[in-house]
Amino acid sequence: MTRKILVLPGDGIGQEITAEAVKVLEHLRREGLDLELEQALVGGSAYDVHGTPLPEGTLALAREADAVLLGAVGGPKWESLEIAVRPEKGLLGLRSGLGLFANLRPAILYPQLAGASTLRPEVVSGLDLMIVRELTGGIYFGQPRGVRTLDNGEREGFNTLVYRESEIERIGRVAFETAMRRGRRLCSVDKANVLECTELWREVMTRLAADYPEVELSHMYVDNAAMQLVRAPKQFDVMVTTNMFGDILSDCAAQLTGSIGMLPSASLDENGKGMYEPIHGSAPDIAGQGVANPLATILSVAMMLRHSLEAPEAAERIGRAVEKVLDDGLRTPDIFAEGCRRVGTREMGEAVVAALRQ
Numbered sequence: 001m002t003r004k005i006l007v008l009p010g011d012g013i014g015q016e017i018t019a020e021a022v023k024v025l026e027h028l029r030r031e032g033l034d035l036e037l038e039q040a041l042v043g044g045s046a047y048d049v050h051g052t053p054l055p056e057g058t059l060a061l062a063r064e065a066d067a068v069l070l071g072a073v074g075g076p077k078w079e080s081l082e083i084a085v086r087p088e089k090g091l092l093g094l095r096s097g098l099g100l101f102a103n104l105r106p107a108i109l110y111p112q113l114a115g116a117s118t119l120r121p122e123v124v125s126g127l128d129l130m131i132v133r134e135l136t137g138g139i140y141f142g143q144p145r146g147v148r149t150l151d152n153g154e155r156e157g158f159n160t161l162v163y164r165e166s167e168i169e170r171i172g173r174v175a176f177e178t179a180m181r182r183g184r185r186l187c188s189v190d191k192a193n194v195l196e197c198t199e200l201w202r203e204v205m206t207r208l209a210a211d212y213p214e215v216e217l218s219h220m221y222v223d224n225a226a227m228q229l230v231r232a233p234k235q236f237d238v239m240v241t242t243n244m245f246g247d248i249l250s251d252c253a254a255q256l257t258g259s260i261g262m263l264p265s266a267s268l269d270e271n272g273k274g275m276y277e278p279i280h281g282s283a284p285d286i287a288g289q290g291v292a293n294p295l296a297t298i299l300s301v302a303m304m305l306r307h308s309l310e311a312p313e314a315a316e317r318i319g320r321a322v323e324k325v326l327d328d329g330l331r332t333p334d335i336f337a338e339g340c341r342r343v344g345t346r347e348m349g350e351a352v353v354a355a356l357r358q
């Protein structure tokens with residue numbers, strides 16, 4: 001069965017890094033994987049042509065596709081636009097338009113890059129954890145919200161943290177299933193000692209655990225989780241948490257690896273369809289120079305093959321090819337270390353394809 005992939009390069013280095021990820025996909029297609037690739041505009045580059053960061057046509061193609069590969073959006077050129085048409089709105093529109101409620105962010109430290117972390121190598125080497133973040137609910141979307149003026153004239157800002165049981169259950173199931181495919185340990189992060197909403201979160205996670213007896217479930221308050229992530233991050237296998245806590249903890253976990261150019265992510269809907277993207281942005285400071293690290297985007301392709309395209313073997317092979325180029329000492333400037341060979345975006349991408357051929 002032909003699998004349709006929509007490629008959305010976006011802005012800045014998005015163009016350069018997705019070009020390399022496409023080379024990987026085209027190599028797999030030549031080997032016999034039944035893939036159909038299509039490209040469309042999103043973000044600032046879509047605004048320049050259509051006056052909107054998410055043209056109807058792009059959203060329609062994304063809905064039809066089995067998976068979406070996104071580069072990155074944004075840049076100084078569009079920063080003065082009104083918020084409604086800024087490039088980042090294109091990304092949010094895709095997430096909500098496709099119902100992508102589950103965000104999977106692995107933080108893996110490749111042994112070859114142990115020196116890149118700001119933490120001591122013994123604390124982080126071998127790190128391999130997955131954060132499952134709820135993406136379409138919680139305080140970022142809860143109503144009512146706003147800034148109001150009180151009777152005494154003082155202004156008051158307010159937001160609402162709200163989760164329905166069904167929302168907690170569906171992200172919980174993604175997390176338990178993810179743990180089943182990994183080390184079978186799941187830590188649910190909440191603030192149940194203070195927030196009733198996350199008391200319910202804890203209750204639902206505990207109830208779900210009965211359906212996954214092989215998974216060892218633990219609970220942790222978010223303040224402790226933040227501390228444990230920098231104290232002893234290897235204690236974690238899979239973490240599941242709310243939208244806002246996940247936003248913060250996943251950036252913290254990413255920084256443990258020290259290399260923003262290496263980390264992929266997946267955002268999934270109820271049926272396993274997903275949008276895959278590197279966690280970094282459009283890096284305007286290096287855009288157009290051919291030096292951006294394409295590995296996070298190539299590893300996003302691996303996540304796509306595993307989660308949306310039922311091709312876990314191809315995903316494994318991409319993971320091994322990336323390890324091979326690192327073993328061979330190839331490094332883009334962001335991960336460069338003494339004794340390695342400095343390469344650009346294209347050379348790194350082509351080395352991964354060459355490693356896949358072997």
Ligand code: NAD
Nearest residue numbers: 072073074075260261280281282283284285286292293334
């Ligand atoms: P950024 O992630 O683009 O860049 C942060 C730093 O990391 C920069 O020094 C950059 O050069 C470096 N970097 C990022 N990716 C790299 C790569 N693949 N290889 C080598 N170095 C890399 O974050 P920022 O500077 O805060 O944001 C720049 C623009 O990107 C903004 O417009 C922001 O809104 C947007 N943004 C988009 C996304 C997205 O599309 N998902 C995410 C974050 C930021």
